[in-house]
Amino acid sequence: xxxxxxxxxxxxxxxxxxxxxxxxxxxxxxxxxxxxxxxxxxxxxxxxxxxxxxxxxxxxxxxxxxxxxxxxxxxxxxxxxxxxxxxxxxxxxxxxxxxxxxxxxxxxxxxxxxxxxxxxxxxxxxxxxxxxxxxxxxxxxxxxxxxxxxxxxxxxxxxxxxxxxxxxxxxxxxxxxxxxxxxxxxxxxxxxxxxxxxxxxxxxxxxxxxxxxxxxxxxxxxxxxxxxxxxxxxxxxxxxxxxxxxxxxxxxxxxxxxxxxxxxxxxxxxxxxxxxxxxxxxxxxxxxxxxxxxxxxxxxxxxxxxxxxxxxxxxxxxxxxxxxxxxxxxxxxxxxxxxxxxxxxxxxxxxxxxxxxxxxxxxxxxxxxxxxxxxxxxxxxxxxxxxxxxxxxxxxxxxxxxxxxxxxxxxxxxxxxxxxxxxxxxxxxxxxxxxxxxxxxxxxxxxxxxxxxxxxxxxxxxxxxxxxxxxxxxxxxxxxxxxxxxxxxxxxxxxxxxxxxxxxxxxxxxxxxxxxxxxxxxxxxxxxxxxxxxxxxxx
Ligand code: GLN
Numbered sequence: 001x002x003x004x005x006x007x008x009x010x011x012x013x014x015x016x017x018x019x020x021x022x023x024x025x026x027x028x029x030x031x032x033x034x035x036x037x038x039x040x041x042x043x044x045x046x047x048x049x050x051x052x053x054x055x056x057x058x059x060x061x062x063x064x065x066x067x068x069x070x071x072x073x074x075x076x077x078x079x080x081x082x083x084x085x086x087x088x089x090x091x092x093x094x095x096x097x098x099x100x101x102x103x104x105x106x107x108x109x110x111x112x113x114x115x116x117x118x119x120x121x122x123x124x125x126x127x128x129x130x131x132x133x134x135x136x137x138x139x140x141x142x143x144x145x146x147x148x149x150x151x152x153x154x155x156x157x158x159x160x161x162x163x164x165x166x167x168x169x170x171x172x173x174x175x176x177x178x179x180x181x182x183x184x185x186x187x188x189x190x191x192x193x194x195x196x197x198x199x200x201x202x203x204x205x206x207x208x209x210x211x212x213x214x215x216x217x218x219x220x221x222x223x224x225x226x227x228x229x230x231x232x233x234x235x236x237x238x239x240x241x242x243x244x245x246x247x248x249x250x251x252x253x254x255x256x257x258x259x260x261x262x263x264x265x266x267x268x269x270x271x272x273x274x275x276x277x278x279x280x281x282x283x284x285x286x287x288x289x290x291x292x293x294x295x296x297x298x299x300x301x302x303x304x305x306x307x308x309x310x311x312x313x314x315x316x317x318x319x320x321x322x323x324x325x326x327x328x329x330x331x332x333x334x335x336x337x338x339x340x341x342x343x344x345x346x347x348x349x350x351x352x353x354x355x356x357x358x359x360x361x362x363x364x365x366x367x368x369x370x371x372x373x374x375x376x377x378x379x380x381x382x383x384x385x386x387x388x389x390x391x392x393x394x395x396x397x398x399x400x401x402x403x404x405x406x407x408x409x410x411x412x413x414x415x416x417x418x419x420x421x422x423x424x425x426x427x428x429x430x431x432x433x434x435x436x437x438x439x440x441x442x443x444x445x446x447x448x449x450x451x452x453x454x455x456x457x458x459x460x461x462x463x464x465x466x467x468x469x470x471x472x473x474x475x476x477x478x479x480x481x482x483x484x485x486x487x488x489x490x491x492x493x494x495x496x497x498x499x500x501x502x503x504x505x506x507x508x509x510x511x512x513x514x515x516x517x518x519x520x521x522x523x524x525x526x527x528x529x530x531x532x533x534x535x536x537x538x539x
Pocket of ligand 1: 351352355379381459463
């Protein structure tokens with residue numbers, strides 16, 4: 001019978017609940033348990049697909065094509081397993097299905113209420129993951145205890161303990177214990193209040209993870225334990241770390257996984273983490289330096305490009321490089337030209353994006369990368385602008401564009417293909433999730449991947465216009481990845497360049513710490529070589 005772990009957060013948001021949840025998942029997996037993870041998001045949007053990245057950060061796309069919370073990215077990267085649409089549930093989804101059932105007359109004349117109907121719906125989403133091949137489901141409740149929106153979720157998990165029994169459920173509460181410089185000490189009161197709030201709802205946490213800047217002194221730990229009605233050993237400090245992949249090691253060091261397995265009645269060996277430890281160590285001892293410009297739109301919020309940063313980090317670690325990322329808003333490039341931003345970088349990456357703002361600056365950026373022979377990696381929109389740039393400056397069509405940015409362009413090199421309705425409502429109208437591509441041989445893409453067929457994740461509406469394929473090839477752009485039915489262009493590259501690859505998909509979603517994505521790995525490798533050449537030519 002599966003067991004259930006619940007993770008809630010208190011005091012403030014952004015405490016790294018997702019990373020803690022993923023870390024606990026990893027520790028339990030490495031003890032031999034089969035783990036399933038679930039993120040509940042209490043907002044009313046059906047999914048984050050329509051939200052502004054400044055509201056929500058990156059939209060993480062799963063292999064099965066769901067647009068999900070960025071915590072699912074952490075889950076995949078720590079567990080090294082693919083998540084599905086069932087691993088992220090929003091309040092919008094549970095209300096939506098409840099109301100649909102009501103319209104279908106499934107409640108037989110009853111009044112439909114938050115308790116029990118909505119809470120039943122929530123519990124059913126948790127139990128859906130408790131398949132026979134799963135030992136433990138870890139559910140993370142988004143938001144902060146005390147929020148109005150998260151109440152039905154907390155009520156549902158309270159009921160879970162009642163129904164499953166205390167031996168089969170375990171509640172973890174993550175809080176902040178701030179250090180107040182003027183008092184020269186940490187303050188436990190917010191944590192006490194947060195636990196009080198949780199107990200008001202009827203949930204007694206079994207373990208507290210206290211986020212602290214550096215350490216949680218013994219007296220503070222004692223005080224929290226007393227007020228939270230917990231043994232002292234169950235009040236754990238979780239200090240800030242520079243490398244998030246150290247969190248599992250910190251939690252293991254503080255016996256979090258041991259406390260959990262004991263409480264849930266398992267007698268299991270210590271987790272084996274040699275490869276993980278070795279990898280974290282490797283990241284700590286860089287031998288090279290490399291600077292990459294990330295030319296996008298959301299330069300004030302790294303979370304908007306979370307998986308891109310992670311994928312770059314994984315590759316940098318594997319190459320033992322100290323990676324510096326320069327975030328460049330391409331609207332600045334429109335005003336000042338590319339030179340001030342890119343003259344001293346070793347590689348340029350243009351990530352995905354929607355809307356016309358900054359697109360002309362992106363086109364100038366790719367032109368600079370192509371002409372100056374700076375290693376270039378284009379992701380999704382980063383491929384589309386590479387094609388527009390090529391059409392304008394190599395083929396010689398100054399008005400070439402994507403229909404997204406200029407619906408009347410005489411040269412729509414990027415366009416909507418038949419069947420992709422222009423009048424469909426927003427939300428769920430994109431090409432989403434894993435699709436295969438066949439790689440040309442010989443090609444740079446084939447060298448990079450080392451295999452002929454790949455599957456990569458998509459999230460876009462527009463495509464390379466197939467009627468221009470022959471012309472692009474004639475002018476020297478190689479279309480090196482094509483969908484198996486021969487219709488869609490998935491990868492383009494410029495052979496006469498140290499590294500110029502642009503892809504219609506998002507490889508960043510599939511990079512894992514111990515298995516960096518080959519595109520990012522080879523891009524950084526090319527950037528390191530470029531740096532060497534650049535610095536020696538300056539010398
Ligand atoms: N806006 C482009 C499209 O819809 C690219 C999307 C993206 O980069 N994810 O096709």
